[in-house]
Amino acid sequence: MPDATDGRRLVAGEVFVSFAGVGVTYGSGAGRVPALEGISLDFAAGDFVCVVGPSGCGKTTLMQSLAGFLKPSSGTVSIDGRPVDGPGADRGVVFQQPALFPWLTVGGNAGFGPMLRGESRAARAETVEQHLRTVGLWEFRDRYPYELSGGMQQRLAIVRALVNKPKILLMDEPFGALDALTREKMQEELHTVWRRTGMTVLLITHSVEEAVYLGTDVVVMSARPGRIVERIAAPFARREGERSSRETKSLPAFVALRERVLSLIWQSAET
Amino acid sequence: MTTIDMSANRRTLLKAGLGLGGAALLGTIPRRARAAGPDKINIAFFTETSPSAIAKGNGWIEDVTKAKINWIEVGSGAEINTAVAAGSVDLGIGIGSAPTAAGLSQGIGYQVVYIRDNIGPAEELTVRTAANIKKPSDLIGKKVATPFGSTSHFRLLGFLKTNGLTQHQVTVLDLRPDALVAAWQRGDIDAAYVWAPAKSKLLAAGGEVFRTYDKLEAAGYVIADLIVARTAFAQQYPETLVEILKAENRALDVWTSTPDKAADIIAKQAGVTPEVARADLLEYDFVAPKRQLEPKWLGTPGHPGRFAEVLQSTAKFLAEQKSIRSVPDLAVFQKGINTAPLGQALV
Amino acid sequence: MTDSRSYRWLSVLSVAGFFGAWYVVNAAHLAPANLLPSMQEVWAALLDILHNGYRGTTLWENAAATLGRCLGGFVLAAIVGVPLGLWMGRSPVLAASIDYILQFMRPLPPLSYLILLILWLGTGDTSKVALLFLAAFPTIAMAAMAGVRGVNRQRIQAALACGATRAQVFRHVVLPSCLPMTMTGLRIALAVTFSTVVAAELMTASNGLGWMVFSASQFLRTDIVLLGVLILGVLGMALSRALLSLDLWLVHWRGRD
């Protein structure tokens, strides 16, 4: 995966993203549904935060409030010290469905952001080529998204976000619709990018194993209304040196942590 | 004013100036006279066998008016009413008296300026020989077709009424002439009230005439084809109207003096053979222009003729049929007849 | 595709069979000649009106008049209908104020208000084009509106997250997203316009293929009527094929998204 943040590495430990008492309710009157309640969560630049929890726990709502797609009913979300006020190119977003633009070619999708900013064709061609080459999509640049496989489509969606050099990448179950092998490959690619660039990532996932394996932090949420149950530091993402995912995932420490997170989710689902 | 003396004094110069001005003035007079006529006239017409087709076919209207004529083909008098109400037709040639009575009752701004023909036997009840219809009551339980809203429709209903037949006893169907002939050929209908050329096709395909027109005329069911002019047009361009009526009279003369020559021209216009055209034309009573001004027909300015009463009684009948809302006073129909242009055309 | 092409000979055969049956019916005198003109007569009529025209108007003039009215009304309806539909899709208030009028107008048979249009707009081409406009316009506007309402939310969000402004979202996401629905609406509307163009020529027309057919039926020239039907059918097929090709070219992702 390509470099995204220009090697811009922020000082670890400093608060980069902050949720302060965030609550979100949908509907009004008798039809009021609280989706999130009292969410307070800070993380630093370079953190890889994975959010897990049962269905309907507001994971997606959490991400959308950071992306600026919805305004919290209470509290504030801020990034880099500035409160979030609507969506922007500083936050790249990837959904479970790639949501590519079928009327644009692969190259057109990749260069969508620069095109919006009015960059010349020549100027954006270089960035697009660099990004497409790293994910192996360069030779497909003149094809249309529907001619690609699911994994390639998702890679293209990630490229479309990374091309904008976002400060943070928000991903909502990006690998949920992929087969096991592709999924594992994509996890590795994402991990490589993150390690190389030190970019901040917020990943929402159903898979506890994925969260524990990729995240520096795993946030467990409970459902109705969505609350944070616990935030757990996970050591495996930062392990230095060569490692194989098979090995890591069978480490006793990994299994123990995975079981702990799972039981938290079970508990929160039962209450 | 051919030469101007260079040494001329003021007086002669003044004279010259006056003369030039006069010449210029004189020069404008013919142009003014032409400007008094319209540049463009919209005329609605039927494709039919009538002397009007001679005037159209020979381009006489264009010649006498010096205007661009926009010929608008219509299929029914109702279309002329609509078009005049919309202001897109100045002159309607051949409109039936029934739609005209309806139009005048509804306040459509036009005037009857000419009786093209008294329809007489040209529109007549035609019955299928095989249906064995000998007296009016034989029609009970039979299907009779006619184009609704036409003069034929008016006379058919008059026929049923004067013979005490209700529309529950006789099925009256609304068919355009073309569809009517097709239905006849298939044997779908037993009788029809219609005009030429459809009528002759029915007769050729196993039909015979059931004579109704003389008794109906006596009972006041007079029907005629007319020329109507948009009131505003008639007021603005009386001269043009007179010229057009003159052309119409000339066309009628061609038919009365040289029927064969007329039939040839008319046949070409109507898309039928000269023989058919001639046979059709012979059935109409073309009311000579002088006769039109008699009290029996249109009358003269200040002395309205009895045709206004014909129109009013037609309107009464239409109101009974709910085709129109109400019947206005006789005065409305009298005002709806303008005989001045025809009178001038005959001078 | 190869599958359907391999059966093309069957299509040719069935069309040939149709003409063969027509020939046999006439040759064997199975139908009265005045009910069904023979193929030779229709062919002769075609040659005749190609050379001499029909009642003073050439076939090309008639075809051009009909096509001109049809396309005039259709293009006008598209120019007004598409933007209005898009706007309605964006603005619920506008939609609420207009939607019921379109709903009411859409199923109305155009012939029912033809007489009113002639009354209001006169006998010229204005009333005819207006008729076609009114016949096509509700379908187009409602299709465009449905297109806007059906835009994938995530695509909009993805564009916003690439830094798109509201105007850019509209231009680069909403507009192309509406294209499939709008094109479908345009295709239905063209079919409606084409079948209405003949109705428009029913009254106070003096050229056009519809006029030719009506005028010919007035004189019971069944051969010209049949010829007119054949020409109109082929012309309609060509028009809808053309728009379908445009659709498939523009909306290349149709059915694959």
Added chain:
Amino acid sequence: MQHRIRLRAWTLLSVALLIAAWLILTWGGLVRDLFLPPPDELWDGFVDLATDGYRNRTLLEHVEASLWRIGAGFATGTVVGTLLGLAMGYWRPVEALFAPFVEFLRPLPQLAYLMLLIIWLGIGETSKIILLFLAALPVSAVAARDGVRNVRLQSILVARSLGASEWQVFRHVVLPSALPEIFAGARIAIGVVYGTLIAAEIIAGSSGIGWMILDAGRFLRSDYVFVGILSIGLMGLALNGALVALEARIVHWAGR
């Protein structure tokens, strides 16, 4: 909810504006009743048509006559068209045989061949219903064909692997999968049939709402014409609504 009520208010406001414009134009004397009848005339016309009738038939009877024709033409047209379309979608040779005629008939203006129908089938109800039948048939045939074409191969394979016979695959997989498109086609077909109604009633009428409009139009009885247009429009809305309701019941999975 509040949002909905507010939108309803906009609709009412727009209706009120329309009626106000109508009142001002007509009662204010800006437009003659010939062009646009004022409300009182329209009401009188309606009462008159409803109670006394038009040419021996009340408004309701005219509506009934039209509805019967629409029903008969639509029902026969969609049933035959759908069966033909299913066959065309399922068997390529059938498609090859019939496609030229369906494609030819679909854009053909119905009024153009009206005269031929009269010549061939007469002036009775038959030719009217056949005209509507021919209007509905190609539309529903094309819809059913496309419906079958778009059935996912997977579903057919699943059914085969479960031991379904050819007929069972058709009955339990192909037909239900094609139903949403068949219904969409039916909705377009009813629109086409509806648009053709007046053309059909040109043929030897003396009944039917379309014929009534044409006949009243001949005498420029705008009040009757407007009552006719309003009834025909409301009828169209009701028919469309009924079809949508039926669709929602039968094809409850569509769009989900």
